[in-house]
Amino acid sequence: MLPLLWLIPTLPLAGFLMLALGGSHLSRRSVAVIGTGSVALSALIAILIAIDFIAARPPGLAFQQEAWVWIATADFSPKIGFYLDALSLVMVLVVTVVSFLIHLYSTEFMINDEGYARFFAYMNLFVGSMCILVLADNLLFLYLGWEGVGLCSYLLIGFWYRDPDNGRAARKAFIVTRIGDTAMALGLSLLFTHLGTLDIQPLMQRVTQQWPEGSELAILAAALLLAGAVGKSAQLPLQTWLPDAMAGPTPVSALIHAATMVTAGVYLIARTHALFSLAPPVQLAVAVIGALTLLLAGFSALAQKDIKRVLAYSTISQIGYMFLALGVGAWSAAIFHLMTHAFFKALLFLSAGVVIRSLHEEHNIFRMGGLRKKLPVAFWTFLIGSASLAALPLVTAGFYSKDLILWQVWSSAQGNSWLWVAGWAGAILTGFYIFRVVFLVFFGEARTAVPLETKRPGLRITIPLVVLATLSLTGGWIETPPFLGNLTLFSDFVQHALPPAQVIHDGKNDQTILELLAIAASLGSIALAYLLFLRYPYFIHSLMLIPVLARIRKFWGSGWGFDWLYDNLIIRPYLWLAYADRHDVIDNIYSMAISCTLRWLQKIDRHDVIDNIYSGLAELCLFLYRALSATQSGQVRRYAAAIAAGSIGIIFMGVFA
């Protein structure tokens, strides 16, 4: 099965080509078959390859495949080639399986959209790019997938192109992530210049052999890659694009948040973990960025009214957990959380999509309510997703992955108690904000009637929801803490690609206490949400009457003012300068310089420097004056000719003098 590896990215790309070139001639049915079928096949191949990989254990626990040499100049020769090890296998499984479910869901969800073929074309391109990203065997090819993902996010966020606001959100996503990408491109230049290759495996070997820990180059290189990761994964300070990315259709949000795009940064850091281990300050920065982001985004999620924006901030916050884990060297815990997050976040978006569509594009959670009975499928699946996100103990996948992160943040050599406190506080926030949504939307009184003509979601929507709900519940049982069986299937599997975290505190008692604290955080926050949003809703209302609190809520809701800051610091000055210089200052300078000189000459003459007695000279002067004013014709071509003639004269003097 392994030699079929190249098909995984190629199939969705082929689907994209077919839909892009012939989409307008195809029926909706064929579009759905091509669009979903290509991803389904690639998911199937990924699963078969995984089985083969686990059963056969290829030598070195890695498999490499090369298509052709992409660019060969001097000693630089990146290939179009794929590399499969435990890490990329996990990633490609998550990407293809979750994407397939989202595609299946979309075939029904988008059925009435005029751009059906265009939608599936872009979605296929998205999946194809993401597969390239995770399977690439060198950083330049990875960069191709990386940028492709950025492009697809632009295309899909702005999918409904008629509304300029969607276009604005789409451009924001592309431009903000591109800032990080640019730093990453410089990082690649640095790595190649100093180490002479971009092939990931040899590169990581050379990094460890040639650069001592804490060397300047290692720090710079890791910092540049981190900038790229921060952009794609929507972490501080480049997180602002993700909440606006909600402008796209809901399946797109599910794809961006769960299977593709935002996980890319986490993957990049895990892939190049050898480099990050050599740059302790950068690794600390990763952890701190993660901790700050998960808290800030958690507070912002709490202050949102739009159901999709809550989920968006929740993604930023959860990716923050993954960064926190990466920052303390808990590589496999980060990837484990990436996987469980992909399940429950896709589930949350897809079931939110059902809610939104049933209420005719209503996004405001305060206008929903009591939907438990009307939309049972959406209710149960959303509840399961929320429970998993809130890390409800024992039964959910999110519990196992988040608690693993929290434990390793505490126990690892690079971790410390401050980071743990941040993560723990984040866990309280998480349960609180997501169950706020659950109680407001599905419980209480109905604030908007569900239109009668609403159809029950069909099979193509229900099946993905059920599958994802199952995964959100059971997906965590492959890695359990010591007092729950101590299964370590996941970390054992990825061990070869991702070394285990260095543990310094290894007390069983500590771990039990911390687990209990985490469980308390999860249960307590859900209970708090129940009390404040369902039982005693008036309490919040009265709190919001206090101006300071209302203002804080607004501040959190606006994402801590980052948009405002960038708007005034960067965007407005750029726009203003562009407007001011739209006629090209340099062009004006040519004509201005000449006319000023001539005017100055005129002035000298008017004030009459030359005595009248020398009338002959005066005559001459008058003649010169006329001649010179004749040259001041206001015609640029004459001035340019004068410049040219002058420069030629100077060159002549220079050469022959």
Add this chain to the structure above:
Amino acid sequence: MILTALIFILVAGGLLSWMADRWHPGAAKWLALATVGVELVLAIWLWLQSASAMALPAHVGWLGEIRAEWIPRFGVSFHLAMDGISLILVVLTAFLGMVSVACSWTEIQERAGFFYFNLLWTLAGAVGVFLALDLFLFFFFWELMLVPMYFMIAIWGHEKRLYASIKFFIFVEGSGLLMLVAILALVFVHYRSTGVLTFDYFELLNTAMSPSTELWIMLGFFIAFAVKTPIVPFHSWLPDAHTEAPTAGSVILAGVLLKTGAYGLLRFVVPLFPEAAGYFAPVAMALGAAGVLYGAFLAFAQTDFKRLVAYTSVSHLGFVVLGIFAWNPWSLGGAVMQMIAHGISTGALFVIAGILQERTHTRDMRRFEGLWSVMPRLAAMGLFFAIAALGLPGMGNFVGEFLILMGLYRASSVLASVAAVAFVASVVYALALVQKTFHGENTHGWQLHDLSGREMATLYSMAAITLWLGLYPQPVLDAAPNTANSPPAIVVSQHQANME
């Protein structure tokens, strides 16, 4: 012989189409198409012939050469030669010639014969420039290429065509004159030291000069090529000329004529004056980086579709200048790649502008908006080439820009960081172009017919080439190192020593 034929076909074809138009209106474009078709076939045949030779790593030499006496008294000879870089640029010229004939098919109705005559003679001049290795002959072709282009802008251009054409002529002729002076100076310096009066490139290669003389003469060449490339601050003729020219003129200007400037830097400035060029390289690179940023910045500020695209050329060619003066295998490979990829992608954007102008009679993006729902095929192509222009991996421009960035990083990490800012700025202008023209609601109520078969063939083939260049750029990259090898090895190493 083939080299002469490459030029002669175009010259003869031009004359024939002019005459044919008098006998039978409508014949001119078919004759022109046939001419560039033959040219393209010939160029590609040459490429295939030499592809295997070029792939060899040790390949240094020339793929073909022809030398005949012309004015022996002054040491002027008819000396043509072709190496990888000239070959690849001739192929580009022939292909864009084909494109520009195709996009003039319905646009040019008046005096078609004379139009195609000018078009083909411009192409002939450009091919001559890429092949000539006698400085006098080079200057001859340089002029041959400009005069017909002047007529194309002045006669078939848009509203401000007279202003634009005269500005173009003065900038380029003025700087051309400067180059003539520099050529003569070089020849006399060579004569004084050796007693041989010659304009031959190879004989002038190692002329002994005092450093200050070398710098002055180099500057003469540099300014001439800088105006043409263009390098900021000599770019101000370009937006006017590109905007006012007819579609074919814009395609040829951006795709081919700008490349003659970059080619001049690559072929003459650095090899003839290695010391001075090395000494001057930091300034040139700074100007290149300034151009990269300034072009991208001003492109964003434009409201005229063609003017926007014109400023993107300033930005992209700034990368080429950076690549040339960083002078290492990666940056030079990137520069050549960027020249080719820019020729195709920018050419395609001008073709799209031409299609829009032909249908709507405006280029003002404030009057477009929402064309996606009206012309989905054209809009998709517009999106495609806007994305190519912003340097998305998988398309030709990325290979060029990334290689240049990587090579530049070796020469100066600071300048590389500055130039990299354009990666962001290019997204800003490219997406603004897409948004203003194709996205949004069709508020102006345009009702236009989508691409015709001829237009589709043109744009789809350009799109295919862009992808090919992005995914398998090797045939073009193989051509590049020959240039790096062509100046004597000592010269290159000296040059690099100067850089450090």
